[in-house]
Amino acid sequence: MEKNGKPADPSRRKFFGVLGGASTAALAAPLAVGEAEAKESQNDQRKARYRETDHVKTFYRTNRY
Amino acid sequence: MARMKFLCDADRCIECNACVTACKNEHEVPWGINRRRVVTINDGKPGERSVSMACMHCTDAPCAAVCPVDCFYTTADAVVLHSKDLCIGCGYCFYACPFGAPQYPKVGNFGSRGKMDKCTYCAGGPEADNSSAEYAKYGANRLAEGKLPICAEMCSTKALLAGDGAMIATIYKERVLKRGYGSGAWGWKVAYKETITV
Numbered sequence: 001m002e003k004n005g006k007p008a009d010p011s012r013r014k015f016f017g018v019l020g021g022a023s024t025a026a027l028a029a030p031l032a033v034g035e036a037e038a039k040e041s042q043n044d045q046r047k048a049r050y051r052e053t054d055h056v057k058t059f060y061r062t063n064r065y
Numbered sequence: 066m067a068r069m070k071f072l073c074d075a076d077r078c079i080e081c082n083a084c085v086t087a088c089k090n091e092h093e094v095p096w097g098i099n100r101r102r103v104v105t106i107n108d109g110k111p112g113e114r115s116v117s118m119a120c121m122h123c124t125d126a127p128c129a130a131v132c133p134v135d136c137f138y139t140t141a142d143a144v145v146l147h148s149k150d151l152c153i154g155c156g157y158c159f160y161a162c163p164f165g166a167p168q169y170p171k172v173g174n175f176g177s178r179g180k181m182d183k184c185t186y187c188a189g190g191p192e193a194d195n196s197s198a199e200y201a202k203y204g205a206n207r208l209a210e211g212k213l214p215i216c217a218e219m220c221s222t223k224a225l226l227a228g229d230g231a232m233i234a235t236i237y238k239e240r241v242l243k244r245g246y247g248s249g250a251w252g253w254k255v256a257y258k259e260t261i262t263v
Contacts, residue, residue, distance in 0.1 A: 008135055008151055045191045048141035050067050053211035056228065063223050063236050 077224035092204025
């Protein structure tokens, strides 16, 4: 999510929401809270999640025949 | 570093569509979206072949190359993921993808299709691993749980393989060396006589 070395920032999309008056602003506020609570950092997003667990090893073993 | 890949053995796929159903169930994929589908050629004719298709998590992904808002990213284990917060639903990735992987919740013109949805290799998205926010947008994150994609794990004929690319290539090679492939496969002449060769 990086272009020209700058990380993408979706917050700029709320610009028109703020301009749109009280009703639009009221709609945008809970969205902003929801986004902030559970985002991973850029590095965490890209980290490897695959692990060769017993579960995965069993999958490989049973697929050999 | 392991690179996650899918491999579908067209000799084994019996077009049962269980991979499609399991995927939809695991991720609660909405109506109209199929992250995985089974494509059959020469349906009903001798020599018919089926292959289960989804996002192939390309090394140099064309979807990412054309995305005007740069919403795609590739993880360290080579899974191509995207952010639905950044996606504007333009549809460029759909035209760029050679596999037809990107799907949209609504039928419409530019900008009215909704956020793009595609196979995540059961690896979720940018939200915290296995959080409810991640599940709501991208579905389950089985990779973070130490598992592999549900489509491959429950394939009844073991046609669909998933996991470390080097490992599944080894498994496929072992199978071909031991059992043959196509009309040279063990048991082929018993099942299909000698009139059909592939």
